[in-house]
Amino acid sequence: MANGRDTKEIKRIRIELLVALKVVYPAALQSDQLLRSLLVLFPTLEFEQVKRDCHYLTQKGYIERVATDGEADAGLTPWRRRWFRLTTTGMELADQCIHDPALEES
Amino acid sequence: MNQSLPSSESVEALYPVGEPLPMTHGIRRIANTPKRQKQPANDSAPKTTDDWKEIVQERRRRQESVAKILNRTFGQFAQSHPDLWGRRAFLMLVGVMYQWLEANEQEVSTEELVTLSKMLAEQRRAEAQSHESAEPRTGPEAVGAEGELPENLGDAVKQVYGTNFQAVETLKAETRKAETM
Numbered sequence: 001m002a003n004g005r006d007t008k009e010i011k012r013i014r015i016e017l018l019v020a021l022k023v024v025y026p027a028a029l030q031s032d033q034l035l036r037s038l039l040v041l042f043p044t045l046e047f048e049q050v051k052r053d054c055h056y057l058t059q060k061g062y063i064e065r066v067a068t069d070g071e072a073d074a075g076l077t078p079w080r081r082r083w084f085r086l087t088t089t090g091m092e093l094a095d096q097c098i099h100d101p102a103l104e105e106s
Numbered sequence: 107m108n109q110s111l112p113s114s115e116s117v118e119a120l121y122p123v124g125e126p127l128p129m130t131h132g133i134r135r136i137a138n139t140p141k142r143q144k145q146p147a148n149d150s151a152p153k154t155t156d157d158w159k160e161i162v163q164e165r166r167r168r169q170e171s172v173a174k175i176l177n178r179t180f181g182q183f184a185q186s187h188p189d190l191w192g193r194r195a196f197l198m199l200v201g202v203m204y205q206w207l208e209a210n211e212q213e214v215s216t217e218e219l220v221t222l223s224k225m226l227a228e229q230r231r232a233e234a235q236s237h238e239s240a241e242p243r244t245g246p247e248a249v250g251a252e253g254e255l256p257e258n259l260g261d262a263v264k265q266v267y268g269t270n271f272q273a274v275e276t277l278k279a280e281t282r283k284a285e286t287m
Contacts, residue, residue, distance in 0.1 A: 012158070019166075023173045023208070026191055027180075027200045037209050041165065070194035083197055 005049070009042070014053050014103055016041060021063060021086045022094040028066040028085035035080075051079055060100075062090035168216045172207045174223035176200065178230055 005013075020037050021029060029037075035050045057063045066083040067074040092098045180200060190196040207214060214222075 019169065020204075020208070023169050024176060024200050024204055026188075028191070028197050029201050029204065030197075033201045033205045036205055040209050040211065041161065066192060066197070068192055068194035068197060083201075085191070 008105060010053075011103055011105055013038060013042060013045065013049065014057060015105075017050070017053055017057060018062060018086065018090060018094045018103075021084065022091065025086045025091055025094075028083040030080065031082050031084060032080035034084070047080065054082075054084055057090070058084075061087055062093055063087060164216065168211075168219060169208060171216070171219040171223040172204060174227060175207060175219070176203060178223075178226040179203065 016038055017034060020034055031050055031054055032047075034054075035045065035047050038045050038050065054063065058065065063084045064087050065074070066085050068083060071077050086094060089098070093100055093103065180196075207219060
């Protein structure tokens, strides 16, 4: 459980994050845009949860941050304005070429 | 700050109890009124797996249409220029379009979105076909207007310019032959 969300919902949120990024691959989306997109499915979702999941998926190697030409110091960019895109592994997972039990609904 | 706080009598004189305050429309919360409790957001998230599957299916349909429109607008992302992927302006356009189409169900319904993406796909197909037919035919497979290769250069010129062509040497030889006969 994280912030009152059960395992199933956590997985669903992460899967939807990957699917949203797959639509625009290899372009990227801002985390704020990701949140707005996910709010349609998860009305009570908060930005902190999206931030945690972006961290998690980045560490898993499924998504990566994109530093755009407008970011002089990427570290200073607010989280909501940060861009993320799928990595090749993330794309394979989104296309169901590979499987990750941590992201599969039981 | 040396400003002293007003006494309770002076406050009551300014704002008599039971009468509406001059500050209206709830712009500022009155200090002694209880804070409005946060209303829990309407959790319309599906409870059962079947509900979820149905919602996700509908979502995927919409996302598929959004992907078609984005591809039509920006070209196949996979084939597009990689240098654009780090350009803020490009990403911003893609992101705003994605967000607007995907999350804004009140402005554009899924049905409209599906129709729009089909229209764009048809338009693209038509453009591709007209582009193919407009390209000049070159190479060994090039054929004449009747679908056959011309037998010699003279026939080819006749087909292209609508006039006869005879090489000067051939013409002279034919003239000489006619004179001797």
